[in-house]
Amino acid sequence: MNTTLTIAINKTAKSKLQDTNFDDLKFGQTISDHMFVADYVNGAWGDFRIEPYAPLQLNPANATLHYGQSVFEGMKAYKNDAGETLLFRADANQKRLNESAKRMCIPEVPEEIFMDGLMKLLEIDSAWIPNKPGCSLYIRPFVFATDDYLGIRPSEKYKFIIFTCPVGNYYSKPVSVKVECKYTRAAEGGTGFAKAAGNYAGSLYPALLAQKDGFDQLLWTDGKSHQHIEESGTMNVMFMINDTLITAPTTTGTILKGITRDSVLTLAKEMGIKVEERFLRVAELEDALRNNTLKEAFGTGTAATIAHIAKIHVNGNDYILPEKDDTAFSNRVLKTLDDIKYGKIADTHGWIIKL
Numbered sequence: 001m002n003t004t005l006t007i008a009i010n011k012t013a014k015s016k017l018q019d020t021n022f023d024d025l026k027f028g029q030t031i032s033d034h035m036f037v038a039d040y041v042n043g044a045w046g047d048f049r050i051e052p053y054a055p056l057q058l059n060p061a062n063a064t065l066h067y068g069q070s071v072f073e074g075m076k077a078y079k080n081d082a083g084e085t086l087l088f089r090a091d092a093n094q095k096r097l098n099e100s101a102k103r104m105c106i107p108e109v110p111e112e113i114f115m116d117g118l119m120k121l122l123e124i125d126s127a128w129i130p131n132k133p134g135c136s137l138y139i140r141p142f143v144f145a146t147d148d149y150l151g152i153r154p155s156e157k158y159k160f161i162i163f164t165c166p167v168g169n170y171y172s173k174p175v176s177v178k179v180e181c182k183y184t185r186a187a188e189g190g191t192g193f194a195k196a197a198g199n200y201a202g203s204l205y206p207a208l209l210a211q212k213d214g215f216d217q218l219l220w221t222d223g224k225s226h227q228h229i230e231e232s233g234t235m236n237v238m239f240m241i242n243d244t245l246i247t248a249p250t251t252t253g254t255i256l257k258g259i260t261r262d263s264v265l266t267l268a269k270e271m272g273i274k275v276e277e278r279f280l281r282v283a284e285l286e287d288a289l290r291n292n293t294l295k296e297a298f299g300t301g302t303a304a305t306i307a308h309i310a311k312i313h314v315n316g317n318d319y320i321l322p323e324k325d326d327t328a329f330s331n332r333v334l335k336t337l338d339d340i341k342y343g344k345i346a347d348t349h350g351w352i353i354k355l
Helices: 063-067 090-103 111-124 197-212 259-270 282-291 329-341
Strands: 034-041 044-052 070-072 075-079 085-088 136-145 158-167 175-180 217-220 236-241 244-247 274-277 294-301 305-314 317-320 352-354
Touching: 034 111, 044 111, 063 136, 070 090, 070 197, 085 111, 085 329, 090 111, 090 136, 090 259, 111 136, 111 158, 175 197, 197 217, 236 259, 236 282, 244 259, 259 274, 259 294, 259 329, 282 294, 282 305, 282 317, 294 329, 305 329
Parallel strands: 175 217, 175 305, 244 274
Antiparallel strands: 034 044, 034 158, 070 136, 075 085, 075 136, 085 352, 136 158, 236 244, 236 294, 294 305, 305 317
């Protein structure tokens, strides 16, 4: 992909690559050599540059530190058998970043800046993309306010940064989840659909309580009645009841419009799976667990791709789901997604950008 943006390049004097153990990648802990940076000043984005990944210098009065004006995205790049770099659905991430930015009063990042900055960064740090099965390069674009001002108003200056991390699997085993019927992640009219930093901060305490009880994640319920399943921690969530795949709709503004979610639903329909985008009632979920009509439950997201759910706790009871073999829909769709991402089968959806 050709880039047209003028980007200043300042490469690191010493790469960390040779000191990185690609056989022991812990998610989000190993950062690649460089980052793309742009600044929003006087109503326009400018000063486009790639520079060594390094700490930022912030004023203690920085607006984001006090008022949380920050949004982010997550996507992945892969290597195919020919050593080419494949980027999965980055255009969708760019559009979603701007949907989040609009809700948080942050100026949108034009497609040219987002994509050209990303392409140049991946070109420079292409050696950081793992070529092992199950591994990839996680990409984190984010925007945050940079005004140094203790007043509650939208900032007038912002910084857009992209950095990358070579990663392995987010979850090493199927997860156990608890249906959360007290705390609320999002409410209609709020910011639940946005990838805003504050959404995640507010979810940490209930998740910590669940982890102390031995659960990996929560199944969040709606903020009004706590009677309908919405999503799960870092993921959208799907349930196969009998022969029907059920997942919450994204029309209420309380649920993230997951790109992996959309990809799974697209592939499910092509596989002939009956799909219902509707809210699953907690009582309906519990009935399906009791009657063994819940065949599969799994989360979908960029980090995890497909995260199988092995145990669900609801209304004081634990329900164990059976292990899944290769014929299970979740495993079939995971294989298809991986085959597309690693270039093993044809991409018929226009999801892959090849560098």
